[in-house]
Amino acid sequence: MTSRQSPANQQQLHVVGLVACGTILGATLALGASWMAKEILAFENEAEHMSKEEVYALRKQLFCDAQSISYENSDPLMIVRGESHHLIDDRGFRYLDSRNNPACVGWQRQAVVDAVSRQLAKTNSNTRYLHPYPVLLARELIRTMPTGSRLKRVFFVNSGSEANDLALRLARTHTGATDVVVVERAYHGHTEAVLAISPYKFLGKGGKGCPEQTHVVPCPDSYRERSDHESEQEFASRMAAYVDEKLEYVEGQGRRTAAFFVESGMSVAGVIMPPRGYLTSVYASVRAQGGVCVADEVQVGFGRLGGHFWGFEQQGVDPDIVTMAKPFGNGVPLAAVVCSDAVANSFTNGMEYFNTFGGNPVACAAGLAVLEIIQSDRLQAHAAETGAYFCERLHALMQTRAGCLIGDVRGSGLFLGIEFVRDRVSKEPASKEVSFIITQLLHQHRILTSCDGKHSNVLVIKPPLTFDKSSVNTFVDALELALQSVHDADLSKVQHTPT
Secondary structure, three states: OOOOOOHHHHHHHHHHHHHHHHHHHHHHHHHHHHHHHHOOOHHHHHHHOOOHHHHHHHHHHHOOOOOOOOOOOOOOOOEEEEEEOEEEEOOOOEEEEOOOOOOOOOEOOHHHHHHHHHHHOOOOOOOOOOOHHHHHHHHHHHHOOOOOOOEEEEEEEOOHHHHHHHHHHHHHHHHOOOEEEEEOOOOOOOOHHHHOOOHHHHOOOOOOOOOOOEEEEOOOOHHHHOOOOOOHHHHHHHHHHHHHHHHHHHHHOOOOEEEEEEEOOEOOOOOEOOOOOHHHHHHHHHHHOOOEEEEEOOOOOOOOOOOOOOHHHHHOOOOOEEEEOOOOOOOOOOEEEEEEHHHHHHHOOOOOOOOOOOOOHHHHHHHHHHHHHHHHOOHHHHHHHHHHHHHHHHHHHHOOOHHHHEEEEEEEOOEEEEEEEOOOOOOOEOHHHHHHHHHHHHHHHOEEOOEEOOOOOEEEEOOOOOOOHHHHHHHHHHHHHHHHHHOOOOOOOOOOOOO
């Protein structure tokens, strides 16, 4: 039997308890402050005092030259900080960022930083142990899929390359086949397996050509491949027929097709969006042959296209496998593969799948924060509205003398491409002009841009989703000035600008 304390005794105990708690809290804070003060390590002090020239020299000494540096042909940047849709260099100069989609909800968004920091201070165990964050993130990710979708199972990994590598493995395990149909200019990652399904790499410099089990179909590039007399539907049907031909060829060789891979928005290809009806036709043909359909959302997922959360939704299709990465962790390495029950069940064949860091609690904290902020800040709607305004301004610029080099403006939301040509009839690529423009935008206007496409003549716009109309005005006004300066420039010595 417990004895009851008098009110006076209870009050005294309450005061003593508060004093004790305050003492413990004070000691904890003091200990934390002491710990933080002692934990400034030698490498941090060294890095703080390194000049850009020292960093560049050490990188050239220690890194392989295959690891390119943006703007190396003029003056590479040393970025030390980010804020929303700006990056800040070692001199304190702020650069408007029109090219870095990994910072989905803005560079160093405080809510993401705080969520990651809180979890990192606790633990970052691997996924053999139960933790709420991975399952909560999987649940929220599935909720973003279209109503009635077959996409129900989740694998967490660390990068887009790793996600597509796993997707390829899932497809081959499920179908028992090995051949894959891909689109010209496609890029699906840098592992050995996905390099073999990336024409952008194996048909480019240093590439070894098309592997026997990979089959490349023409890129559905409406600007360069669609004839003047073709409707969009006719063009989509003609492009889809190339896939049918490859499927028939594989079957004629006594083999089967495992998968058709396509990026929902092809970034390195120069912002290529499949024409309406293309994927509906292709998916039906692939599935009729027993293959699965893989949507690579690494570049355009998470509401970037404005109208839909996922790019494949624009075509009204439901893939068997979807991959996603870059924007997922807002700079924290986080990627995922989402697939159907049928594909997941085929993979459950006795061989364990384990990924040490895929789906770790710290990365999942970042992913959960990103999904919540996209919704709370209405960033998908913001992308649609800002992207539409961006296109209006670019189309207006096309009508001016300065904008005569702009041949096409395309894309959706905050995934836009500006293709530059010397002549709008012949569509001769203005590749040197684009390199000049990129350098002008960097050095004269402090704007970061990206150049891609078959002829390196497309400015690719894929900024953090916080990019606003004021930023659009800054960008387009600066682009107009850069275009004006092209006409009087000597381009004979202009080199390709790596971005």
